[in-house]
Amino acid sequence: MRSGKRVLTIRVSGKERKKKVRNLLLDLAHFRNMLLIFITKYKELCGKYPLHQSILYGLVAKTYTGKYRQEFEKVLENIESNSKLRELLEELKIQKEKVDNAPLIQYVIRQVIRDFTNFFKSFQSYRENPDKFKGIPKPPKPKKLRHLMNFSAEGNANTFKQEKDKLVIRLRNDKYLKVKLPKDFPYRVSSIRLKLFGDDLYVELVYEQEVEARNPAGVCSAGIDIGLDDLLSVVSENPEIKSFIVSGKEIKAFNQWFNKERAKLMSQMDYLRNEIKSGKYEDTKKLERKLRELEIKEKVLSAHRKRWLENNLHKISRKIVDLLYETGHKVIYIGKNAMESKNGIDLGRKTNQEFVSIPFRRLVELIKYKAQQYGIEVIEVDESYTSKTSPFADIFKVRETRDKRLCQGERKGNTFKDNVLNKVFHADLVGALNIMRVGAKLLKLGFYENLKSFFVKLCNPVRLKLIDFFYKVSPKSLWIGGSRREVLALAGWSEKLGCLNTFES
Structure with a gap:
């Protein structure tokens, strides 16, 4: 355990319960803003950021009871010598009394110190390697509460x-x-x-x-290629398991709907902002009220999207891990280019909406988290040349030389023409298989000798919509072969007989 x-x-x-919590959080956010202003002003006047948790909390408390008395007295002396700092400190104390929750005040102070520490680290990293950043890191700053x-x-x-x-x-x-x-x-x-x-x-x-600490039920590996229309393309090392593809079109369609609805709201908000700035109206309160309503509506829409995606990503990750565990898998290899290629990407307005906004990284992290419960190892693999290289080619030499002539095949759309066998395979399944080869550092896998099994895996996958994947698919539905194998599968063959030699007898 x-x-x-x-x-x-x-x-x-x-309504009343939400109002109580919201007012408390807004007061805490206001305290944070005032604390940021105070720290920044102290740095400007005294040349140093006062970022000691005990000292900061002591400044807003009635009495200081910490063990850093000498440092505290020095900071307090600097504050007393400046009228602006004295005024800011008094306002901080008043706001602390208004919040009236010491543990939450302490949390905000720790969070502000953490934000400044992260800024210092980012700035140091920027000085050492500015090409990693899009701009100069900036210190934390106050946020407008009306936009919070x-x-x-x-x-x-x-x-x-x-x-x-x-x-x-x-x-x-x-x-x-x-x-x-x-x-x-x-x-x-x-x-x-x-x-x-x-x-x-x-x-x-x-x-x-x-x-309960569990051990993997078998010794097999699986490769997963992540994409857009085909969200997960899965190929198993187990010769008796069909490959399957989980559709990503439902997530893509939802994302497109969200972008469309949000674009409408943003257009209306831009129009109202321009009207307010134009000076044509003496009283702009009605326009400002309408603008505020649209801002809230946009955030409500974003919150709905976050809940919807989080719910479905949890379901997808749970189902994929359960399936692979029940079919005797010990290691999962996942291509990571889908996450890394989004850094600073600009593929055009339409593709950006479809591709960049879908949280692939979150999906991978959830798969890792859930696989850990079963003792299954998840390894991320660089998927360069995986979907463009024949399963029979030396992919390690291809990746080393970057010579496309060694790929022994060509990808067009979702199909891969293999020149070794003169056959056409699904490109994403070829990618998943090659991801497994690269991760396991193998030129060939066990099922290569059985060409029938090989063709079924790369040419005839089980295609699953999200609703089918959640509620209809089972280990039995992914099995290749007759009833005896299905009975063994349902009886827990992976735990008793192992994965590679189960059906040799």
Whole structure:
């Protein structure tokens, strides 16, 4: 057994309940803005950023009880000698009293220090290698609260109390938020996060869960090629498993719908902004109110997209890992060019909307996370020349020399013409197979000797829409061959007999 942190996300409902949480988060965001202004002004006047957590919290507290008394007195002396810094510090103290939640104030202070530390690291990296950046890194700055649509704060065990089927979160001195826990929730919550995203509010519960340590059920490998129309093209080393392709058209269509709806809203917002700036209207309050409504609507739309994608990516990753575990796989090799090629990419307006906005990296991370529970290793592989090289060619020599003549084939669209066998294969399946060859550092795989199995894998995949992949596909439906094999598969052959020699007897 091993323990690991898990997060349960609960969406806050109810107008009054949402208002209490939103007001608290806005006050915390205002405190953060004021703290950033104070730190920046102190650096400007005194030549040094005051980024010690104990000292910063001591400045806004009634009394300082930390062990860095000498450093604290020096900072306080610098503040007392400047009227602007004194004024900013008094405003910070007033805002802290308004928030009235010490653990959340401490979290904001730690977060601001972390933001500045990341800025220093980025700036140092920029000085050493400026070509890695699109521009000069800038220090953290305040955000306008009227445009604030994404903010979070984390509270420790002092901010909530767990009672049987509910969690009572202390927001302020006299205001609480009660969250109903799932039925028979057996875990002890260690911390909570309050999150604002668009018009939605969430409570994230962090808890420890013991997970049974599992070992892979077999010894096989699988290769996965990630794409757009064909989201996942999977080829297994197991000679008895068909290749399958999970469609990405549903995600692509949803993404196109989102981009279209968002473009309409952005166009309307641009029109209103131009009207406000034109000076044609003496009273622009109605236009500003309408602009604010559209801004909120745009953030609500973005929040819907985030929830939809996150839900489906979790389902896809869970299903793919379960299938590969149940069919005796130990290692998964995934091509990584789909993620890396999006850095700074400009493929035109239409392709950018379809390709760049789909979170392939998130999908890979979820597959890794879920595969770890089964003891399955996930390895990312550079997929250069994988979908353009024959499965019988020396791909290592091709990648080393970059000589296309050694590929022994040609790709056109989704098809690959193989000159070795004079056959036409699906290019993404060839890519997945070659990703597996590169990852495993093998020129040939075990099923190469059985040409019938080889052709079935690369020419006749099982094509699955998302709905079918979620609810209809099973290890039995991916099996090549007769009923005896299906019975063995359903009986747990991978655990008892191994993967490569199961059906030799």
